[in-house]
Amino acid sequence: MIKKKRKLHWSENVVLGELTTFKIGGPTRYYFRAETEEDLIEALRQAREGDLPVFILGSGSNILVSDQGYPGAVIQLANRFFRFSGQEMEVGAGVALNWLVTEAARLGVGGLECETAVPGTVGGAVYGNAGTPDHHIGQLVKEVYFINRKSLEPGCYSAKQCQFDYRQSVFKEDQDKVITSIVLTGQPEKREVIWERMHDLARRKAASQPRFYPSAGCVFKNPPGHSAGALIDQAGLKGHRIGQAQISEQHANFIINLGRAKSRDVLALIDLIKEQVNKQFKVELVEEIIILPE
Numbered sequence: 001m002i003k004k005k006r007k008l009h010w011s012e013n014v015v016l017g018e019l020t021t022f023k024i025g026g027p028t029r030y031y032f033r034a035e036t037e038e039d040l041i042e043a044l045r046q047a048r049e050g051d052l053p054v055f056i057l058g059s060g061s062n063i064l065v066s067d068q069g070y071p072g073a074v075i076q077l078a079n080r081f082f083r084f085s086g087q088e089m090e091v092g093a094g095v096a097l098n099w100l101v102t103e104a105a106r107l108g109v110g111g112l113e114c115e116t117a118v119p120g121t122v123g124g125a126v127y128g129n130a131g132t133p134d135h136h137i138g139q140l141v142k143e144v145y146f147i148n149r150k151s152l153e154p155g156c157y158s159a160k161q162c163q164f165d166y167r168q169s170v171f172k173e174d175q176d177k178v179i180t181s182i183v184l185t186g187q188p189e190k191r192e193v194i195w196e197r198m199h200d201l202a203r204r205k206a207a208s209q210p211r212f213y214p215s216a217g218c219v220f221k222n223p224p225g226h227s228a229g230a231l232i233d234q235a236g237l238k239g240h241r242i243g244q245a246q247i248s249e250q251h252a253n254f255i256i257n258l259g260r261a262k263s264r265d266v267l268a269l270i271d272l273i274k275e276q277v278n279k280q281f282k283v284e285l286v287e288e289i290i291i292l293p294e
């Protein structure tokens with residue numbers, strides 16, 4: 001039970017499906033939207049005093065929430081400050097990645113084009129090292145500031161300490177840290193060149209990804225030397241449907257919600273894909289999406 005000492009506006013029984021791009025999932029017991037670091041710290045403190053598990057939500061574009069919802073406190077990070085200085089960008093973790101990509105292009109700061117059409121917040125992107133197979137946000141990161149959930153003390157990691165790898169960072173390993181802000185460094189570039197790269201990537205994504213049905217992006221990481229989508233396609237699973245969840249006909253690494261898909265439908269498709277790909281190609285697929293409760 002949360003004891004509301006300092007006044008924070010906690011909501012109860014908020015349906016998480018509404019806060020995700022998949023549009024799937026039941027309610028969280030408590031929900032709070034933190035617009036400042038101070039509010040985040042206070043919310044973490046109140047959840048800890050209430051002995052509640054905490055899940056940090058960015059903009060919900062990489063998660064599958066259980067039909068039963070979440071029996072704890074979901075804190076959505078919406079701290080949206082930003083500072084540009086030359087090629088350096090300091091942004092709150094709650095800043096929308098798409099906004100940052102466009103703003104950097106407008107200012108002639110190159111490097112973030114690989115994040116074109118990636119939904120979500122900058123904090124979420126750093127957590128999962130989002131990007132294309134070859135380029136990712138970690139390549140631009142200079143420093144990441146965070147709050148430790150247990151001690152509620154602030155900290156900072158250099159890019160090296162973040163241990164970025166393909167869809168991987170130290171923050172995925174160490175769930176104690178909530179990313180609060182990020183310093184990124186781009187390189188000077190002509191605006192037209194940046195726009196052209198962005199348009200090219202946006203065109204390719206529009207042609208290859210299902211954009212008209214709710215999804216959480218790619219479900220699986222690409223295993224070393226393989227494309228997860230190609231393996232699922234070769235396993236003959238494209239278009240396979242369980243309930244209202246379907247393996248996309250357009251991109252086999254996307255599962256789409258045809259309307260009223262349940263989390264259990266998606267999980268059944270995930271199990272089927274893993275089993276068939278392992279059976280047919282002896283390859284273990286690993287989820288890229290985060291399944292909640294973890």
Ligand SMILES: Cc1cc2nc3c(=O)[nH]c(=O)nc-3n(C[C@H](O)[C@H](O)[C@H](O)COP(=O)(O)OP(=O)(O)OC[C@H]3O[C@@H](n4cnc5c(N)ncnc54)[C@H](O)[C@@H]3O)c2cc1C
Nearest residue numbers: 056058059060061062119120121123124125130131179217
């Ligand atoms: C149509 C579509 C296309 C996509 N294309 C791509 C793509 O091209 N490349 C790519 O990499 N991804 C892609 N994705 C996946 C998704 O957009 C990214 O993973 C994105 O970075 C997730 O950010 P988010 O803010 O939505 O995080 P959420 O989905 O809200 O959270 C994801 C994880 O990050 C954690 N997290 C979020 N914020 C913080 C924080 N401040 N501190 C600590 N932990 C945090 C959450 O706890 C959770 O575990 C796509 C998704 C969709 C729906």
